Amino acid sequence: MDLQLTDKWALITGASAGIGASAAKLFAQEGVNLVLTGRRAEALDALADEIIEAGGSPPVCVAGILDNQEGCDAITAAALDAAGGTIDILLNNAGASHPLDDIWDEEHWTKSYQLNFAAARQVTAALAPAMQAQNWGRIINITGAMVSPAPNAAMAAKAGLQSWSRSLSMQLAGHGITVNTVAPGRINSDQIRNNLYPTEESRKAFIDAYIPAGYFGEPEDLAILTVFLASPLARYINGAAIPVDGAMLRIG
Numbered sequence: 532m533d534l535q536l537t538d539k540w541a542l543i544t545g546a547s548a549g550i551g552a553s554a555a556k557l558f559a560q561e562g563v564n565l566v567l568t569g570r571r572a573e574a575l576d577a578l579a580d581e582i583i584e585a586g587g588s589p590p591v592c593v594a595g596i597l598d599n600q601e602g603c604d605a606i607t608a609a610a611l612d613a614a615g616g617t618i619d620i621l622l623n624n625a626g627a628s629h630p631l632d633d634i635w636d637e638e639h640w641t642k643s644y645q646l647n648f649a650a651a652r653q654v655t656a657a658l659a660p661a662m663q664a665q666n667w668g669r670i671i672n673i674t675g676a677m678v679s680p681a682p683n684a685a686m687a688a689k690a691g692l693q694s695w696s697r698s699l700s701m702q703l704a705g706h707g708i709t710v711n712t713v714a715p716g717r718i719n720s721d722q723i724r725n726n727l728y729p730t731e732e733s734r735k736a737f738i739d740a741y742i743p744a745g746y747f748g749e750p751e752d753l754a755i756l757t758v759f760l761a762s763p764l765a766r767y768i769n770g771a772a773i774p775v776d777g778a779m780l781r782i783g
Contacts, residue, residue, distance in 0.1 A: 716776020
């Protein structure tokens with residue numbers, strides 16, 4: 532199937548590993564020009580080399596942080612400059628779990644809010660006007676579980692991101708822009724395998740209790756959906772919140 536994405540420009544945040552890296556490879560296969568951003572320049576460069584070796588156009592790599600407005604501004608300015616003034620597709624993938632030892636720790640709440648919600652809003656605010664001007668664009672926000680049995684500042688931020696995305700979809704739909712969210716379940720990544728479930732026994736226990744599919748997903752299982760949502764073929768999917776979780780019972 533031709534997804535009609537050739538020569539579009541996409542910015543992917545959190546692109547150095549996991550879902551972001553997988554999405555970058557799939558977008559490149561569809562002929563998309565890429566701006567990749569993440570904290571680790573060496574990881575971005577390695578991903579760019581992999582994409583080029585597979586026949587994709589050389590990505591533009593922008594090492595940076597989303598921890599504050601200034602970092603977001605620097606990344607979006609570099610992206611717009613590389614793309615000639617318009618980014619067609621935005622994949623807000625950056626984020627991180629933020630467990631709390633002290634549920635009242637204001638500094639941790641503020642940091643998590645910035646990375647898991649405000650950064651996506653700030654990056655979108657910089658790129659959406661050009662999408663509106665051309666009457667076409669795609670914004671895809673990676674969210675996550677909305678609640679957690681243990682205190683985690685990321686959950687509230689991701690819930691805010693999902694709610695904001697739904698409202699934004701209604702505001703931008705008349706400009707040919709779709710805004711959708713994708714909520715990963717347990718996807719094999721460094722965070723999942725090394726931090727949350729560091730042993731085979733812990734992974735099996737969670738799978739047996741909560742994942743009817745019987746296994747953790749791979750980054751590609753989610754990334755493929757982001758590529759389709761970015762396609763002109765997905766024009767009538769707007770404001771959706773789509774879980775990719777193997778029918779997981781969502782406890783957080």
